[in-house]
Amino acid sequence: MNILSPSILSADFTKLGEEIETIDNAGAEYIHVDVMDGMFVPSISYGMPVIKSIRKSTGKVFDVHLMISEPIRYIADFAASGADMITVHVEACSDVVATIEKIREYKLKVGITLNPDTPVSAIKPYLNRVDMVLIMSVNPGFGGQKFITSSVDKIKEVKRLRDELNLSYDIEVDGGINIDNLATVLEAGANVIVAGSAIFRGDAVENVKKFKSIMSVW
Numbered sequence: 001m002n003i004l005s006p007s008i009l010s011a012d013f014t015k016l017g018e019e020i021e022t023i024d025n026a027g028a029e030y031i032h033v034d035v036m037d038g039m040f041v042p043s044i045s046y047g048m049p050v051i052k053s054i055r056k057s058t059g060k061v062f063d064v065h066l067m068i069s070e071p072i073r074y075i076a077d078f079a080a081s082g083a084d085m086i087t088v089h090v091e092a093c094s095d096v097v098a099t100i101e102k103i104r105e106y107k108l109k110v111g112i113t114l115n116p117d118t119p120v121s122a123i124k125p126y127l128n129r130v131d132m133v134l135i136m137s138v139n140p141g142f143g144g145q146k147f148i149t150s151s152v153d154k155i156k157e158v159k160r161l162r163d164e165l166n167l168s169y170d171i172e173v174d175g176g177i178n179i180d181n182l183a184t185v186l187e188a189g190a191n192v193i194v195a196g197s198a199i200f201r202g203d204a205v206e207n208v209k210k211f212k213s214i215m216s217v218w
């Protein structure tokens with residue numbers, strides 16, 4: 001199933017609750033929540049209090065992407081804030097298996113991700129333990145960047161590995177996705193689509209509709 005997960009990093013924070021209700025009503029399946037610590041990535045976004053607060057605005061799945069060093073330290077807090085799934089960076093965890101197990105302790109879905117310069121081989125040992133693989137198609141840290149085209153081959157590679165290893169994880173793609181490159185990533189094998197600026201810049205309802213109409217034919 002194809003899933004749209006708008007990234008609220010590009011929403012208007014002065015009316016975040018309303019922005020979330022808008023994309024929820026327009027048909028987005030997930031809400032993508034980008035947490036940045038100013039260490040693993042250069043920028044700082046928001047954390048548990050914001051997530052707890054926006055949890056009241058929607059019942060949709062909170063797809064929380066932790067761009068933080070040693071995320072194992074905060075899994076309990078993100079679970080208590082209302083996360084439904086947590087994705088961690090392979091580069092950010094000194095013990096990836098323990099981090100995955102910690103997320104499972106809270107009965108949350110688990111995603112693993114990697115930076116554009118990290119090869120897929122770095123996550124291969126963990127593929128049988130996760131529900132989702134996130135292919136970053138920009139260097140994490142900021143919305144509104146240009147899509148890195150080599151990500152398409154990475155999507156194909158994790159799809160090929162899923163078949164080879166007889167696994168069933170979702171493949172999410174995040175960074176620089178827009179109406180023009182959406183079909184390319186879907187065709188490569190991505191089925192969870194993150195988009196920030198392409199959804200929240202302009203008319204979010206129309207943008208969700210356009211995304212979903214293309215996604216419906218794949």
Ligand SMILES: O=C(CO)[C@H](O)[C@H](O)COP(=O)(O)O
Pocket residue numbers: 007009010032034065138139140141142143144145174175176177194195196197198
């Ligand atoms: O993880 C992210 C940045 O680190 C964002 O989710 C991502 O960049 C989405 O924003 P946009 O669609 O504007 O590229």
